[in-house]
Amino acid sequence: MKNIEQIIKDSLENHEMPYDGAAWEAMSKRLDGTTPSPFYRKWWVAASIGTVLVGSSLFFGLNNQTDSSKTADANAPVATKTNTTTPTNNQADNRFDTHTNPQTNTPNEQQVATNSVDKTQQSAKPHVTPNQILEVTPLSGFYIEPIISTKNDSGNPSNEQKNYLPVQLAQTNLCIGDEIEITNPNDALSISVIQNNRTQLIKPGGKRVVTANVEGTIEVVSGKNTQTIAVNRPSDKLYISADPTVIYNNGIPSVEFTGSGAESTIHWTVEKYHGEVQNGNFIVHPYTGKDITVKATSKDLNGCTVTETKTISIKEEYNLQAVNAININSGDSRNNRFMPYALIERNIAFELYIYDAKTGRVIYKTNDTSNGWDGTDMNTGSLVQASSVHLWKVIIKNPLPGEPKEYKGTILVNN
Structure with missing residues (x-):
């Protein structure tokens, strides 16, 4: 607004109207022929004084208001007006001519409007020096993505641009419970192992043993390379059957176990005892104790391990098939002499000792299955007391696998 007032003030200053001779002559005759009355003369003087006062007030008020504007716009370009019409002497003297020519005033009004718009636009433009730095603030709600160079100072691709190396997997099919070791081949980038919606990170050059704990897949992600490991649940089921009756083969105790339901060969193991496979069945030799636990293992079509265990209890404990009493008056050599029957059947090296239960003294010993004890004390040469209890011990020189020494x-000796 201050700029527009200044423009209007500058355009009115030294403003002149074109000379009209007819109008001037008519005004002169009117002034010469008519003597104004005292009333009009007083009105004219008062009006002149008022005009001077109002004009002076406006002039000094505008000067005070535009001083600050001139100081602020000292560096801005100032619009000037060039009058293409050169005033004549008659035009300079014709200050009381009230007749105006619209066509003559039109260029000056357009020029005033044009100068006003130009000056307003110029004052609105920012003044930027060559050394001035222009800072741009992003609008609220907008994100300006930074430009990140994919090359380092030496011109080589950065880590973000390097390709991930794929992981070398030893297996691509696992079963529940299996383990696999995964190695990260990258020098500067980590890889991910995803299983059951859980992610494990392996550092560059690191290793991790991963256990397949749920059926499904394990994903190994190295950059854009994704490898899948299938995790399967065993599809087969093993069945084990056994007869708890002990069978003696040549004086050796045996219990037979049979497996079924597997597509491949069954592998057997047994706790404490010795076992062997005969005709597809598992034979266990329980030399001590009554409880037998066996374990059968096989593979299904997916290569998964199928396992089954079974525990049985036998009716009697093996003790070289020895009897617990003899009758020295019996005519049957199997009843009137003491010799463990398994020693006769097995034909192995051994030593048999008979002890007095009260004193612990050895009263008989032999290493020949044909010389069983008949109840005679070798120290005195006489029979032991009737219905007496004695202790015996057999030492095996070369026991079988799983057999005690x-x-x-x-x-009990009866007579």
Whole structure:
């Protein structure tokens, strides 16, 4: 607004109207022929004084208001007006001519309007020096993505642009419970192992043993390379059957187990005892104790391990098939002499000792299955007391796998 007032003020200053001779002559005759009345003369003087006062007030008020505007716009370009019409002497003297020519005033009004718009636009433009730095603030709600160079100072691709190396997997099919070791081949980038919606990170050059704990897949992600490991649940089921009756083959105790339901060969194991496979069945030799636990393992079509265990209890404990009493008056050599029957059947090296239960003294010993004890004390040469209990012990020189070296028991002597 201050600029427009200044423009109007500058355009009115030294403003002149074109000369009209007819109008001037008519005004002169009117002034010469008519003497104004005292009333009009007083009105004219008062009007002149008022005009001077109002004009002076406006002039000094505008000067005060535009001083600050001139100081602020000192560096801005100032619009000037060039009058293309050169005033004549008659035009300079014709200051009381009230007749105006619209066509003559039109260019000056357009020029005033044009100068006003130009000056307003110029004052609105920012003044920027060559050394001035232009800062741009992003609008609220907008994100300006930074430009990140994919090359380092030496011109080589950065880590973000390097390709991830794929992981070398030893297996692509696992079963529940299996383990696999995964190695990260990248020097500067981590890889991810995803299983059951859980992610494990392996650092550059690191290793991790991963256990397949749920059926489904394990994903190994190295950059854009994704490898899948299938995790399967065993599809087969093993069944084990056994007869708890002990079978003696040549004096050796045996219990037979049979497996079924597997597509491949069954592998057997047994706790404490010795076992062997005969004709597809598992034979266990329980030399001590009554409880037998066996484990059968096989593979299904997916290569998954199928396992089954079974525990049985036998009716009697093996003790070289020895009897617990003899009758020295019996005519049957199997009843009137003491010799463990398994020693006769097995034909192995052994030593048999008979002890006095009260004193612990050895009263008989032999290593020949044909010389069983008949109840005679070798120290005195006489029979032991009737219905007496004695201790016996057998030492095996070369026991079988899983067999103890010594067997012990008691013998009752009747006569």
